Amino acid sequence: MARNQKAKETRDAGASIALLWGEQDQPTRGPKPSLTPARIAQAAVALADAEGLDAVSMNKVAATFDVSAMALYRYVPGKGELVDLMIESILAGRPDLSVAGEDWRAQVTEWARQCLRVYQGHSWLLAATAMRRQAMGPQQLGWLDAALAALEPTGLTAAQRHHVFLLVVGLVRNLAQQSLDFDAERDREWNRLTGELLERHADRFPALTKALADGGFVPDTDPLAFGVDCILDGVQALIDRSGATSS
Amino acid sequence: MARNQKAKETRDAGASIALLWGEQDQPTRGPKPSLTPARIAQAAVALADAEGLDAVSMNKVAATFDVSAMALYRYVPGKGELVDLMIESILAGRPDLSVAGEDWRAQVTEWARQCLRVYQGHSWLLAATAMRRQAMGPQQLGWLDAALAALEPTGLTAAQRHHVFLLVVGLVRNLAQQSLDFDAERDREWNRLTGELLERHADRFPALTKALADGGFVPDTDPLAFGVDCILDGVQALIDRSGATSS
DNA sequence: TTCAATTGCTGATGCAGTAAACAGTTTAGG
DNA sequence: CCTAAACTGTTTACTGCATCAGCAATTGAA
Incomplete structure (x- = not known):
């Protein structure tokens, strides 16, 4: 089943x-x-x-x-x-992270940026990858390999690096999804109507209502940089912790 | 277009x-x-x-x-x-985060765990949400609201909280995807064949090959906890930083 | 030269979503 | 009470899809 x-x-x-x-x-x-x-x-x-x-x-x-x-x-x-x-x-052509120098954080950020560019350049990619099972071909494996390579200096285990990779991919896909929704003008109507409903039921969604009042969800910074930094700060904390443990 | x-x-x-x-x-x-x-x-x-x-x-x-x-x-x-x-x-019924106590980290973790449970209980949900545009109904908004509420004690801006939310959702969806692929036995054949190909082209995927040799991608810890902790460590770093700035 | 392999075509099948027209049912308004 | 409007469910039909089966033409190997 x-x-x-x-x-x-x-x-x-x-x-x-x-x-x-x-x-x-x-x-x-x-x-x-x-x-x-x-x-x-x-x-x-x-x-x-x-x-x-x-x-x-x-x-x-x-x-x-x-x-x-x-x-x-x-x-x-x-x-x-x-x-x-x-x-x-x-996905042809493995991403070129050399422009980001030696720093692994910069490399991962660059990887995410290039990945996001692909998603944004082909709006169907999100749906296509969701539709199919995880059937990775050589190009897709190339991207995975590049990301894992960038993460090697962190000293994390293979499983941990894989998890970090998944975090970054998840971020990229979410941002891609978001930017697709954003410039789809035929969804404006939808958002407007939902907004009205939300106001009418403000009591059911207190945090959401407050968030919207606080300036809402208009990104104030580069969302990609924010997300990646957040993830990588977490990774850094992990490194520090395991370093402290092992010493 | x-x-x-x-x-x-x-x-x-x-x-x-x-x-x-x-x-x-x-x-x-x-x-x-x-x-x-x-x-x-x-x-x-x-x-x-x-x-x-x-x-x-x-x-x-x-x-x-x-x-x-x-x-x-x-x-x-x-x-x-x-x-x-x-x-x-x-998605009926807003998630109950009270079991996690007051700590916002525990609450977010609990949110993610409940969300993942829903995805794992309905294997079609991933495909369904990817197929449709982001058309959120009241139940979906309820989940969003709960997550934002859990993040309120962090003192982050609304936009930042939204980004963190997206990170967590991305994580959950990736884990769901992963666990779907995992127990799909008819994909075993596929993975075996791809594994062979990978060996044959080991030189094209150095980091990947090494990672597989290092024990591969068998998760050694609870993947959800790992991912959430990673994200939340990043959030904590962000809080510390902005706290330092404002004081 | 002959033949088996291979390509591209035509036609057919089955299933999907859904539009249109219709027949029967219930209730509001005169 | 009676009629007309609103509503439900059905049948029929149309379009587009992926894909199977069989056929005719082509080409290299024997």
Whole structure:
């Protein structure tokens, strides 16, 4: 029970992974393929960037190549795998943290900033990663590796570094979500109406009401820097503590 | 452009919100309605709990009441709004933080623990909240209010408290995601295969490889406590700093 | 040259959400 | 009391989706 996502994940796992890693022997006989998984993924990304994730259907993607929908299935097992490829596609290139110097805090901050940039540049990424299971391809692993590398000087255990990584990713995703909601003007109406309701039920939400009165949720500082600093101050405290313990 | 989610969110926003808040004047004339939005939402939740979010279709939900799919549209504008109701339904009841005493750290920790319990009890919640825009109903606002209230003793600004809230939610959601991936046995195969690939390309992922060798990502402590402590240590540092500034 | 492998196509299937029109039920207002 | 309006649930139908099955054309290996 609790078969959370798509129930039909029974398709050959090996094939999907080989696809993600680009490790499939191409055929010798037969007509030359006119497409590649990568090109298909690129087209899908362009479509999603322009019209949102819902606009990405096998038909529409195929249409950009003047090809029938079923042709895509010669390159990609199904739509889910296509989404995986899309994700890998926009994560291409491991983040470059060298601009942040040697300081691990600066490096983690830079990592978060670049990650956020990706999310903001592709508004569908949030939905896409939530839709699919945690199926990490090489590019995604590259980002993970970069973050863990930045955290190595902290001296934390692998598990601890992983937790910190999760904290930072969570922050980035939340900020991305937030900035998506923010400039969606059709949500203004919604916020206005909810605001009215909130006033009417102010007694049920005392802290929230007070917070709104206090200037509300308009960020006064760079939210990313704030969040990362908060996390990393916590990490620093952890380092100090374990250092004190071990000495 | 970048019309992230469903393109057809043009349906009357006022009606959806009235539905969420239960603020709709019920009719006098006509046959007595045999259903209520709340009962429909409950049935949908049961379905999602048992068979996953994908199993929640208007048809299946309607079938549990021996009613045609279209009958549901007399109570709910569309599927999106139904999902919103499902979310509100399982968040019913504001979290009770009194067991944690007066300490704000303990209260925030307790909030996170209860929140995580909800996510883990309803494996579809992650996907559902990611699918929908940030459309908070009263129950969701209640959780937000409780968190903000717990953070009031910190003396942080409203915006800062909101950021901390986002950090904690991000943490909880990541942990939920993680524990979902963990006990999904059909992902074992996937992890095994990816592990092999990773070994073969160890040079591309030095930090990751080393981390795996170091005992990997098996959590050695309570991940929730670790994350919350990390965040709250950061908050404490922030408090100390601003206290020093103002004095 | 022959044949097996491979590509891309057409057509069909099943399920999803939902719009429209309709038939039956209840109550407010004359 | 009676009619008209409001309301409920149904049937039918439309659109779009992912995907399966089978076919025709192409191409390298034998």
